[in-house]
Amino acid sequence: MNMNKTTGITPAEGIGVIRKKVWLYVIGILVLGLLVALPHIASAYAATVIFILFVYVGYAEGWNIMSGLTGYVNFGYSLFAGIAGYTSVILIIDYGLWWPIAWVIGGISASIVAFMLGMVMLRLRGSYFAIGMLALLLGIQLLYTSKYLSPITRGGYGFPFIEPMSFTAMYYSAFVIALVSIFTTYKIITSRFGARLLAIREDEEAAESVGINATANKITAFCISAFFGGLMAGVHVAFQNYIEPHSAFNIHWTIVPIVMVLLGGPGSVWGPVIGAVILTFVEEFLWSYFTQAYMMIYGVVMVLLVLLMPGGIIEWLKSRGTLPKVRTI
Amino acid sequence: MQFIPILIGGLLLGSLYGLAACGLSFVFGVMTIINVAHAEFIMLGAFTSFWLWFFLKINPLLTIIPTMFFIFVICVFVYRAAVSRIVGEMQLVSLILTFGISIFLWNFAQVFFTSTFRSVAYSTGSVSFLGSHFSMNKIISFIIVSAIIVVLHAFLKWTRIGKAIRAVSQNPDIASISGIDIDRIRMFGFGIGGVLAAVAGSLIAIQWSIYPLMGSDLILKCFAIVAIGGLGSILGAFLGGLILGVAETIGTMYWDATMANVIAPLLLILTFLLRPQGLFGYAERVD
Numbered sequence: 234m235n236m237n238k239t240t241g242i243t244p245a246e247g248i249g250v251i252r253k254k255v256w257l258y259v260i261g262i263l264v265l266g267l268l269v270a271l272p273h274i275a276s277a278y279a280a281t282v283i284f285i286l287f288v289y290v291g292y293a294e295g296w297n298i299m300s301g302l303t304g305y306v307n308f309g310y311s312l313f314a315g316i317a318g319y320t321s322v323i324l325i326i327d328y329g330l331w332w333p334i335a336w337v338i339g340g341i342s343a344s345i346v347a348f349m350l351g352m353v354m355l356r357l358r359g360s361y362f363a364i365g366m367l368a369l370l371l372g373i374q375l376l377y378t379s380k381y382l383s384p385i386t387r388g389g390y391g392f393p394f395i396e397p398m399s400f401t402a403m404y405y406s407a408f409v410i411a412l413v414s415i416f417t418t419y420k421i422i423t424s425r426f427g428a429r430l431l432a433i434r435e436d437e438e439a440a441e442s443v444g445i446n447a448t449a450n451k452i453t454a455f456c457i458s459a460f461f462g463g464l465m466a467g468v469h470v471a472f473q474n475y476i477e478p479h480s481a482f483n484i485h486w487t488i489v490p491i492v493m494v495l496l497g498g499p500g501s502v503w504g505p506v507i508g509a510v511i512l513t514f515v516e517e518f519l520w521s522y523f524t525q526a527y528m529m530i531y532g533v534v535m536v537l538l539v540l541l542m543p544g545g546i547i548e549w550l551k552s553r554g555t556l557p558k559v560r561t562i
Numbered sequence: 563m564q565f566i567p568i569l570i571g572g573l574l575l576g577s578l579y580g581l582a583a584c585g586l587s588f589v590f591g592v593m594t595i596i597n598v599a600h601a602e603f604i605m606l607g608a609f610t611s612f613w614l615w616f617f618l619k620i621n622p623l624l625t626i627i628p629t630m631f632f633i634f635v636i637c638v639f640v641y642r643a644a645v646s647r648i649v650g651e652m653q654l655v656s657l658i659l660t661f662g663i664s665i666f667l668w669n670f671a672q673v674f675f676t677s678t679f680r681s682v683a684y685s686t687g688s689v690s691f692l693g694s695h696f697s698m699n700k701i702i703s704f705i706i707v708s709a710i711i712v713v714l715h716a717f718l719k720w721t722r723i724g725k726a727i728r729a730v731s732q733n734p735d736i737a738s739i740s741g742i743d744i745d746r747i748r749m750f751g752f753g754i755g756g757v758l759a760a761v762a763g764s765l766i767a768i769q770w771s772i773y774p775l776m777g778s779d780l781i782l783k784c785f786a787i788v789a790i791g792g793l794g795s796i797l798g799a800f801l802g803g804l805i806l807g808v809a810e811t812i813g814t815m816y817w818d819a820t821m822a823n824v825i826a827p828l829l830l831i832l833t834f835l836l837r838p839q840g841l842f843g844y845a846e847r848v849d
Contacts, residue, residue, distance in 0.1 A: 532666025
C-alpha cells in the first residue's frame with residue numbers, strides 16, 4: 234500500500250500513481266455496479282453466463298488458495314464440491330433447512346473432510362499427494378453411490394429434482410461468495426500466513442528449517458480451499474436442480490479451476506479471476522458452436538500454458554513490466 | 563464357489579493390469595515423469611485395434627503389430643512436441659502437462675469415436691480346467707503379456723539400446739558424459755511406454771468393451787499397481803498387477819462388484835502412507 238514510501242518515487246510520479254489508482258477504483262465501482270444491476274437490466278441468458286462466471290471464480294480461487302500458494306496440486310478438488318453439494322441438498326430436502334444456511338454448513342462439512350484427509354494426505358509430498366487425491370476422489374464417489382450410504386445419499390440416482398429457488402437470489406449469493414473468496418485470497422496472500430505458504434511452495438525443507446510448521450499451514454490452507462469450493466458447489470447444485478454422484482464428483486469441476494488458475498496465474502489474487510473470465514466466455518462461445526469439442530480445447534490450453542506461460546497471464550504481464558511486481562495483484 | 567478358479571481368474575485379469583501399468587512405470591523409470599496420459603494411450607491402442615479389425619477385417623491378434631507402431635509414432639510425436647521440453651523439471655509440471663494431454667485425448671476420442679461401448683467380436687471358445695471354464699481369449703492374453711514382459715526384460719538387459727536406457731534412468735548426467743544421446747534414448751523410452759500401452763489396449767479390446775472414457779477408469783488402477791510394485795520397476799508393476807487382479811476378483815466374488823473398484827484407490831493410498839517405495843521398490847531420496 235505504502236508504495237511511494239518504500240519505492241522512493243518523485244512527487245510528480247506519485248501523483249501519476251494516485252491518478253492510476255483513482256481510475257482503478259472508478260472502473261472497479263462501475264463494474265461492481267453493473268454486476269449488481271445485471272439481473273434486472275440484461276437478458277436471462279447474459280445473467281446466467283455471469284452467474285456461471287461467479288461460480289467458476291469461487292471454484293478457481295478456492296483451488297488457488299491451496300494449490301496456487303503451496304504448489305501442492307490437488308487433483309481431487311471436486312471431492313469437496315461433491316461432499317458439500319450433497320450435504321446442502323440433504324439438509325434442504327430432508328431437514329428443510331433454509332438455503333443459505335445449508336450452503337454454509339455444506340462448505341463447513343467440506344472443510345471438516347479436508348481437515349481429516351489433510352491430516353493424512355498432506356504428509357505426502359508433491360506428486361504422491363496429487364495422485365492420492367485423485368484416488369480419493371474416485372473412492373469417495375464410489376462410496377456415495379454404494380449401498381452403505383444409500384439411505385442418506387439415495388445411491389446412484391441421487392436427488393433427481395430439487396425445488397428451484399429464485400435465480401436472482403442465487404445470482405447474488407454467488408456474487409457475494411465470489412467477492413468474499415477474492416477478498417479472502419487477498420487477505421491470505423498479504424498476510425504472514427500467505428508468506429509461509431509461498432515459502433512452502435518455493436522450498437519446503439528450507440521453510441521447515443526456519444521454524445514453519447509446514448503440515449499445519451498446509452492443512453489450514455486445504456480447509457479454506459475446501460470451504461470455498463464447497464460453499465460455491467452448494468449454489469451451483471441449487472442452480473443445476475439435481476445432484477447425483479457422477480455429476481457432483483465429476484473431475485470436470487477439478488479440471489476447470491486448474492486450467493483457469495494456470496491461465497491467470499497461480500498464487501495471485503486476480504489470476505484466477507482473469508482465467509475464469511476468459512475461459513467462461515471461451516467456453517460459452519465454443520459450447521454453442523462445438524458442443525462436444527470444447528473440452529479438447531481445455532486440454533490444449535493446459536499443455537500450452539505449461540510449455541509457454543508457466544506463470545500464467547499475471548506473471549507474464551509482471552515480467553513485461555505492465556504490472557508492478559507486487560504480491561497484492 | 564471354489565477358490566482356485568477365482569485365483570486363476572484373478573491372475574489372468576492381473577496380468578493384463580500388470581502390462582497396462584508396466585509402461586507407466588517404465589516411463590517413470592527412464593525420465594521420472596508420471597505420465598497421466600498413459601491410460602489414454604491404452605484407449606487409443608484399443609481403438610486402433612478395433613478400427614483395424616472393424617474396417618479391414620484383420621485378425622484382432624494381428625492388429626497388435628500395426629497398433630504398436632502407430633502408438634509408438636504418436637508417443638514420439640508427443641515427446642518431441644511437449645514432454646521433451648519439461649524433462650528434469652519438477653514432477654508436478656509433468657503431471658499437469660500430461661494431464662492436459664490426457665484431457666485432450668479422451669475428449670478427442672469422445673468427439674470422433676462417440677461414447678458408444680464397442681467390443682471386438684473375437685472368440686476362441688473356452689477351456690475347462692479344474693472344473694470351471696476359462697475364456698481362451700484371456701489365456702491367450704496372459705501368454706502374450708508374459709511374452710512381452712520377458713522380451714522387454716531381455717531387451718533392457720542385453721541389447722545396446724536397452725543398456726543405454728538403463729544407464730539414462732540410473733544417472734542421466736553420467737550417461738550423457740559417456741556418449742549416450744540421452745534425448746534420443748528418452749524419446750525411445752517414451753515410445754516403448756506407448757508400445758506397452760498399445761499391446762495392453764489391443765488385448766483389452768478382445769476381452770472387455772472399449773469406450774473413450776476407459777482411460778480414466780484405468781489410470782487409477784495403473785497408479786495403484788505402480789505404487790504397489792514400486793515406481794520404475796517393471797517386474798514390480800507386473801507383480802503389482804497380479805496382486806490387484808486377484809484382490810479385485812476376490813472382492814467381486816465375495817463382496818460386491820461395484821465396491822470392488824474401491825480396492826484400487828484404497829491400496830494406492832495405503833501404499834503411499836505405509837510403504838511409499840512400494841513392495842518391491844527400495845527407499846530412495848528424491849530431491
